[in-house]
Amino acid sequence: MFKKKPTIKNLSPLRSSDRRKIADQIISDYKISIPSNPAETSSDQTAKSSTPTPNLSSVRNALLPENSLTARFTTTAGPDLREVQGIVYVGAHPGEDERVLWFKIEHGPGSDRKLYPTVYTLWQNPDIVPLLLTPDMVMRKLQGGADLMTPGLANDPPFDPRAVKGSPVAVANINNYTVPLFVGICEIDVSALGEVQGTKGHAIRGLHWQGDELWAWSSSSRPGRPAPEYLEGWDEEETEEVEEGVAGITLDENADSAANENREDFVDASPAPEPDTAPDFKEPTTKEIDDAFINAFIYSLYKLKNDNPSATNHGLTLPVSPSMLIANLITPYLPIYHPQQAQHYNIKKTSWKNVKKFIKHLDKLQLIKSKDRSGQETVVLDVDFDDHRVERFVPYRLPSKSALDNASKPAASEAKKSTANGDSDPAVGQTLTVQTLYRPTGKLAPTIFPALSASDPKNFYKFSEVSTHLDQYLQSQDPPVISRENRRIITLTPFLAETVFASSSSEDQGTLKRGKTTRDGLLKRIQEDRTLLQPHYAILKPGQTLAEVKPKSGATPKALVTIEKRTGSKTMTKVTNLEIFGIIPGLLAEELQKKCASSTSVTQATGAAKGIMEVLVQGDQRKAVDAALVRRGLKSQWIDLVDKTKKKK
Incomplete structure (x- = not known):
């Protein structure tokens, strides 16, 4: 069906x-x-079972x-x-x-x-x-x-x-x-x-x-x-x-033992009880931790394939974000049998140091296909369930749920608070840094900026660095172009006249006639002209540096919250552009549904690339949405609100 x-x-x-x-x-x-009167349950029956008597x-x-x-x-x-x-x-x-x-x-x-x-x-x-x-x-x-x-x-x-x-x-x-x-x-x-x-x-x-x-x-x-x-x-x-x-359906006289052996082939063996005291174990090497992460991923594919043989992608929803990869496909399959081991088996202890490089390594092993998305997030686009390493995988004993729970206890009270609030969203509590960068075009190199390749990480500059390079250029001119009476006034050089103020606009033509401009006006003119400086941005997570993240072209992104009316007078709140900040739309919708006591849905965003989703919440829920986004590391200046329910004047 x-x-x-x-x-x-x-x-x-x-x-x-x-x-x-x-x-x-x-x-x-x-x-x-249903028992008509649970109070009539005899004391003997109560003693036999600790299960409460069911009522209506x-x-x-x-x-x-x-x-x-x-x-x-x-x-x-x-x-x-x-x-x-x-x-x-x-x-x-x-x-x-x-x-x-x-x-x-x-x-x-x-x-x-x-x-x-x-x-x-x-x-x-x-x-x-x-x-x-x-x-x-x-x-x-x-x-x-x-x-x-x-x-x-x-x-x-x-x-x-x-x-x-x-x-x-x-x-x-x-x-x-x-x-x-x-x-x-x-x-x-x-x-x-x-x-x-x-x-x-x-x-x-x-x-x-x-x-x-x-x-x-x-x-x-x-x-x-x-x-x-x-x-x-x-x-x-x-x-x-x-x-x-x-x-009755076997042919061997020793069918009972054979059946028990076959049963072990189709279900996982129950995990062994955890010891009360910590066993003696040596700290794993980086290579052993790396191998554990790779084996955990292969185990997750093996388990999905055996549990969901006929489902699309064996029940795995693609694409897979980095946070979902670690939470659902790695952590449950790591060999953590005691809380002391938990401190060693985390991504920062691997040779890759972060999830992005780990995903790239899995891609190199041809277990997955990955892609860099806007916002520096690398996602898993496809998985090879037929890889020989998955086909020949031999399952190992997994830690019990109690072991994983105990492993999380040393984590601070913040984790307990998060659990109490029902937060299982990895984006909650994250700290984000959004950097606006500029890449100079060939028109400004090598005169103002050094000549570097477009992909060179050193060829991206913050606004303050753009200002510094411009000052160095102006101070290096001979004869001097900075006015002695007013250092804010700059005399145009042939380079500035032919490169920066080369358009036919009335402002540029007026500047050329005067032969002078202000230093701030010159900086603004260079910054706003995309033929001179191309805007880029980078979203950094804790522990990341610009050297580890490839900037994306375009203006700094923002999450868009739209209040609009649908099907007559019904007001809806739509939230888009979430994935770029590492926010999982489905988990945000789950939280908003409970906080707002309203119906929510997650659908493909209109006009966006496949896989970019939008969250719809019934009613005007701008305050609740804003609070939920701030909890996920967004600042108010990264959120745009558009109210389409206001009457046009």
């Missing part, structure tokens, strides 16, 4: 009353039991969390690409980012106006639908868009009595039998099957699966979340019974 990327329109908040109503409808449709409110929140959003979607399905329309419900479970949790098909093939869960909902709500099993080979076919045929069922009868014709079901890989990866509808009464072998025909029509475009969608442009390795709530049968099911 969602093999093609759906078009999801502007998200809008779901009212609390509507959320409760929808959640209650889900509880009714899926026959989810907690069940509602688990199915459809608070602050959920809704939007309409359109996509195409089937060989004839028939249009499908419906509604998605987006929300975030505790500790997770926003994802599509439920969807409803209202028009087009398969429309029945029923609510269906995504795998993200199933991973949080065990046993709300029947779970069927299928071999790994069949699961790969399902994740490519195929339907499940009856011979592909790996369960032994009797099947779940809820798996009747027309009911929603989930399907898991028999090698990872507690994790649903596929959602579909029964086309036959599966519960009535007496045996599977020898039967034919469709059993389950696919709607959604891990790896499709609905799974990959994120309001913050993050890649889809990989499936967990084990979910306790879905493991209702004894392990021995599951092993018997696996043995």
Whole structure:
């Protein structure tokens, strides 16, 4: 159903009353039991389990969390690409980012106006639908868009009595039998099957699966979340019974041990528990840190390819910014097993010293294709998932989440404050320096400036340096051109007359007739003439120098905030030109949505290069946008505000 990327329109908040109503409808449709009086739970039962007894409110929140959003979607399905329309419900479970949790098909093939869960909902709500099993080979076919045929069922009868014709079901890989990866509808009464072998025909029509475009969608442009390795709530049968099911589809008498070995091939081994005390280890060399960063990147590609075999770019959203590269594709895969190791495995300890040079090195290794964008940011345009180093990669043990959490504890209280505020945006708190530079053309070299190549980093000058070079030229003239009575008055030299004041404008012609000009007027005339000085700019991040950054041509950039009316009287706030400052549009939209309690969206900026996005926020949110941009290192003079809602005089 969602093999093609759906078009999801502007998200809008779901009212609390509507959320409760929808959640209650889900509880009714899926026959989810809720204890009528939790207080009656016996003390024996309480002693057996530390899990709180669920009540109506907690069940509602688990199915459809608070602050959920809704939007309409359109996509195409089937060989004839028939249009499908419906509604998605987006929300975030505790500790997770926003994802599509439920969807409803209202028009087009398969429309029945029923609510269906995504795998993200199933991973949080065990046993709300029947779970069927299928071999790994069949699961790969399902994740490519195929339907499940009856011979592909790996369960032994009797099947779940809820798996009747027309009911929603989930399907898991028999090698990872507690994790649903596929959602579909029964086309036959599966519960009535007496045996599977020898039967034919469709059993389950696919709607959604891990790896499709609905799974990959994120309001913050993050890649889809990989499936967990084990979910306790879905493991209702004894392990021995599951092993018997696996043995039924093998040919060897030692099927149990073989099945366990195969299971290790398809899921990552659980990370070993972290020791309470720091182990003895020597400080890694620069080469070892470099190798760890490269291996971490290859591991991330290997994991994406195995987790999302049929998704576009295996679930990776391109282009990848430097901050997203480090946060999502490097740090989780570094061999940090203890907090003391964290201080060694950071980009400044590598031989590259910064992310830009690291990306260039990956490009040199032909693992990626990179490109320098405006604002000195180097992004990853493409990734080679078929590289032999990815194909032959042997996974190593990854640190547990607790190890990574502990590694971040020595970071100052500022990090804790950031986490408390829900800030996961790497741009928040950054310090930026914007330098305005000028490159002299051949008309001024070598008379005023030295003759250097256009690409020479020394051939870019700050305004103060331009002024200094002009003073040196004026003071070197013989006879003197600086007036003794008033040092601000300059007598024109033949060079100045023929080069600087050579236009036919009335100002230049008047200056030539007088034969004199002011020193400030001369400097301004040179600065404003692009045939003499070409303006450039450089945006420096902490620790960067002009020698490390290639200046970009043009005037100093600014973030543009536009207040305008759309569709009649609806006021919108549009924010553009963010990427140049290292700001991730999706994460900014996520923050504004929560701060403003308004619907937001991120779309391709009109008239801009592909990949340059704009953030839209409902309402006049200029103050909130300004505050969010200042938090990301922008100064007020780098922000332009255009109010198109004012009436023209």
